[in-house]
Amino acid sequence: MTEYTLRGTVVTPSELISHGQVEIANGRIMYAGPRRQPLGEAFDHGDRLICPGLIDVHVHGGAGHDAMDRDPDAVEAISGYLAAGGVTGFLATTQTAPSGELLEAVRRLAAAAEAGLGGARLLGLHLEGPYLSEEKRGAQHGDHIRAADTGELEALHDAADGWMKVMTLAPEAPGALDAVAWLAERGVVASAGHTDADYMTALEAFGRGLSHVSHLYNGMRGLHHREPGILGAALTDGRVSVELIADGLHVHPAALRLAALLKGPAKTVLVSDSIKPAGLPDGEHEYGSRRVTLRDGLAWLPGGVIAGSTIRLNDAVRVMVEEAGLSVAEAVQMASTTPARVLRLTPGKGRLSEGSDADVTVMDWRFNVEETIVGGETVYRGAE
Numbered sequence: 001m002t003e004y005t006l007r008g009t010v011v012t013p014s015e016l017i018s019h020g021q022v023e024i025a026n027g028r029i030m031y032a033g034p035r036r037q038p039l040g041e042a043f044d045h046g047d048r049l050i051c052p053g054l055i056d057v058h059v060h061g062g063a064g065h066d067a068m069d070r071d072p073d074a075v076e077a078i079s080g081y082l083a084a085g086g087v088t089g090f091l092a093t094t095q096t097a098p099s100g101e102l103l104e105a106v107r108r109l110a111a112a113a114e115a116g117l118g119g120a121r122l123l124g125l126h127l128e129g130p131y132l133s134e135e136k137r138g139a140q141h142g143d144h145i146r147a148a149d150t151g152e153l154e155a156l157h158d159a160a161d162g163w164m165k166v167m168t169l170a171p172e173a174p175g176a177l178d179a180v181a182w183l184a185e186r187g188v189v190a191s192a193g194h195t196d197a198d199y200m201t202a203l204e205a206f207g208r209g210l211s212h213v214s215h216l217y218n219g220m221r222g223l224h225h226r227e228p229g230i231l232g233a234a235l236t237d238g239r240v241s242v243e244l245i246a247d248g249l250h251v252h253p254a255a256l257r258l259a260a261l262l263k264g265p266a267k268t269v270l271v272s273d274s275i276k277p278a279g280l281p282d283g284e285h286e287y288g289s290r291r292v293t294l295r296d297g298l299a300w301l302p303g304g305v306i307a308g309s310t311i312r313l314n315d316a317v318r319v320m321v322e323e324a325g326l327s328v329a330e331a332v333q334m335a336s337t338t339p340a341r342v343l344r345l346t347p348g349k350g351r352l353s354e355g356s357d358a359d360v361t362v363m364d365w366r367f368n369v370e371e372t373i374v375g376g377e378t379v380y381r382g383a384e
């Protein structure tokens with residue numbers, strides 16, 4: 001079907017249009033606005049929310065698969081799993097690993113991005129590590145954390161063949177500030193994460209081109225009123241955008257609200273940080289060389305460390321609205337328009353407007369996903 005119309009409450013997402021419609025032709029949006037004569041067949045979703053497709057820029061895995069798995073079907077399975085959470089585009093996120101393993105994963109993922117997937121579209125790569133802080137490593141493998149090395153960076157960038165969009169590093173790691181400048185010069189977003197950087201180091205990194213902070217609050221020192229650290233710097237400096245793991249557990253809803261109010265919807269990016277066992281039942285699961293226990297919506301490593309989350313992005317939108325008190329338009333913007341813009345993903349993503357890609361997520365008012373559309377094609381349909 002090349003031409004059709006969706007009817008419902010249109011979240012552009014800067015505004016909500018009740019009794020609105022979105023017209024789609026040949027994988028593009030032709031119109032988003034008040035109801036009028038439909039283009040092609042009309043599909044009526046009642047008052048349900050018709051949103052720009054959600055974009056998750058921090059995804060390690062899900063449904064029992066990891067982005068770094070050698071299994072060539074792993075990333076396809078993750079793509080399908082994400083589509084059921086309303087995600088139409090994502091950045092596959094690597095973890096700290098030995099150089100050879102990392103290079104191999106980057107090559108494999110770049111090839112998958114080139115080839116295309118059946119669910120959520122792989123929009124590129126987010127390299128988390130290996131230039132991180134040992135103290136703030138969280139679930140990252142401490143053994144493979146190392147000093148930043150431009151030679152390795154160059155090899156990774158080459159292997160990614162244009163698909164490297166973000167690298168998370170600790171600005172205080174040896175060589176990291178030069179790496180920030182190197183990345184910024186090549187249009188790759190340098191992001192701070194798993195970092196013990198103090199306030200002054202953070203400002204220095206922003207000055208060198210660091211423009212994003214990965215999972216704000218998690219994997220960094222807390223805010224102290226005499227030494228606000230990178231957290232205080234990120235909250236108050238207009239140059240940087242921030243990610244929030246909005247599961248309501250990694251970060252208290254009041255802290256989510258605090259960050260969202262200070263940064264605003266244009267600089268706040270909701271992420272899942274979902275990991276391999278996300279979507280599997282509670283209990284013990286294999287997680288690389290380790291075991292992880294899923295309990296009460298969290299993934300625990302031995303020793304009481306929280307690994308990434310088990311949510312998908314529709315859940316993050318729900319938490320921001322129902323627990324952090326944001327509007328639907330603000331929360332949807334943080335999960336679509338803002339990630340597309342601040343991480344410089346393909347133009348045409350993240351909004352419902354004429355000429356945009358027809359990536360659309362239809363949800364009810366509790367953010368349960370009814371339908372996920374990528375490039376005009378339905379890739380997921382929820383139970384009616």
Ligand SMILES: [Zn+2]
Pocket residue numbers: 128138193194215219
């Ligand atoms: Zn992390």
